[in-house]
Amino acid sequence: MKQISSHRILVLNPGSTSTKVGVFENKASLFSKVVRHRQEDIKAYSNIVDQYQFRKQAILESLDVEGISLSKIDAVVGRGGLLRPIESGTYEISGAMIKDLREGKYGEHASNLGALIAFEISTQLNIPSYIVDPVVVDELMPEARLTGLKEIKRKSIFHALNQKSAARKAADEIGKPYEEANLIVVHLGGGITVGAHKDGKVADVNNGLNGDGPFSPERSGTLPVADVISMCFSGRYTISEMMKKAAGQGGLVSYFGTNNAEEVEAQIVQGNHEAEEVMRAMAYQIGKEIGARSVCLSGKVDAIILTGGLAHSEWLTGEIIKMVSWISDVIVYPGEDELRSLAEGALRVLKKEEEPKIYGYKEG
Numbered sequence: 001m002k003q004i005s006s007h008r009i010l011v012l013n014p015g016s017t018s019t020k021v022g023v024f025e026n027k028a029s030l031f032s033k034v035v036r037h038r039q040e041d042i043k044a045y046s047n048i049v050d051q052y053q054f055r056k057q058a059i060l061e062s063l064d065v066e067g068i069s070l071s072k073i074d075a076v077v078g079r080g081g082l083l084r085p086i087e088s089g090t091y092e093i094s095g096a097m098i099k100d101l102r103e104g105k106y107g108e109h110a111s112n113l114g115a116l117i118a119f120e121i122s123t124q125l126n127i128p129s130y131i132v133d134p135v136v137v138d139e140l141m142p143e144a145r146l147t148g149l150k151e152i153k154r155k156s157i158f159h160a161l162n163q164k165s166a167a168r169k170a171a172d173e174i175g176k177p178y179e180e181a182n183l184i185v186v187h188l189g190g191g192i193t194v195g196a197h198k199d200g201k202v203a204d205v206n207n208g209l210n211g212d213g214p215f216s217p218e219r220s221g222t223l224p225v226a227d228v229i230s231m232c233f234s235g236r237y238t239i240s241e242m243m244k245k246a247a248g249q250g251g252l253v254s255y256f257g258t259n260n261a262e263e264v265e266a267q268i269v270q271g272n273h274e275a276e277e278v279m280r281a282m283a284y285q286i287g288k289e290i291g292a293r294s295v296c297l298s299g300k301v302d303a304i305i306l307t308g309g310l311a312h313s314e315w316l317t318g319e320i321i322k323m324v325s326w327i328s329d330v331i332v333y334p335g336e337d338e339l340r341s342l343a344e345g346a347l348r349v350l351k352k353e354e355e356p357k358i359y360g361y362k363e364g
């Protein structure tokens, strides 16, 4: 095998409102781009796998415009999607993984496309492909798994990649090992997740996809369950329409038809009362969720971290900070560095510092 000390890595990060693409030479970013997707464009697809060509096109066009040739790439890494619950780490993209993602066996989210597109490109180029810290990383403590219905267990579905990396960065900043810090990390993206990080594990977090936690640019968040049951049996909606109300057509999309929080914030500045009321309610729900996580940590919170695309909004972070600053210091990391986290996860394996984990077939 060719001995290479330098690794050029193509990084793909499909999210609910954007597709992010980058190229790294070892740890140095050579190029990165965020392609934002309008709600009207995404709405045209009935399920996530149908967005495959649309997202792949966005990636290939971005590389083309930049004059980046795929032939120079040594590995591809994609954001990991809805698989069965697994531990944190870098995983080789496997046949079993591709099968589960194609079938949508564990649900639908844009991140499912990360491995699917990475796998196709890597197969054509005969190079390795990976995912890192997919959205199903599961470190929940036992009591966080139960609900008040025996048949329903809570699931760990969240922005694991950015939550873990933001938590490590904050732990570094406050001078504690991540494994000894008590942190609340809030990822404010197309979905919103609020995690309690205790002893290096995400002991509790809202399921950011399936109607749990604060509403977000495109998620309903927690809803009164009897009202949802009534809607389901009203005869007015199909199961697919109801699922989309929870993820895709919920939150800001439900009120304003857009997943773009910047647009809604601009409406507040122009004096739109409904825009202000809804954004305040979203901030309020986020604040309440942070309060709940502080209880998971018995009130011993080293820091609250606000991160993700919406953390660019000083209006929103200001509203949240007013509610929660009595709990602990609040650190704001606007945006995310998921492309770098993905590249570094792949690099550790390429440099043989770490063995890749294997996602195999499982019965049932």
Ligand SMILES: Nc1ncnc2c1ncn2[C@@H]1O[C@H](COP(=O)(O)OP(=O)(O)O)[C@@H](O)[C@H]1O
Residues within 6 Å of the ligand: 014, 015, 016, 017, 018, 019, 188, 189, 190, 191, 217, 259, 260, 261, 262, 263, 265, 308, 309, 310, 311, 312, 313, 335, 336
């Ligand atoms: N400067 C900004 N001010 C307010 N909202 C922003 C800003 N930048 C991005 N956003 C919002 O952040 C959300 C997307 O966050 P991001 O973390 O990129 O999510 P995703 O990975 O789901 O696409 C969108 O609602 C977008 O409008």
Ligand SMILES: CCCC(=O)OP(=O)(O)O
Residues within 6 Å of the ligand: 014, 015, 016, 017, 109, 135, 157, 158, 159, 189, 190, 191, 192, 208, 209
């Ligand atoms: C499925 C949890 C992760 C998530 O919500 O990601 P986006 O914000 O990119 O939709």
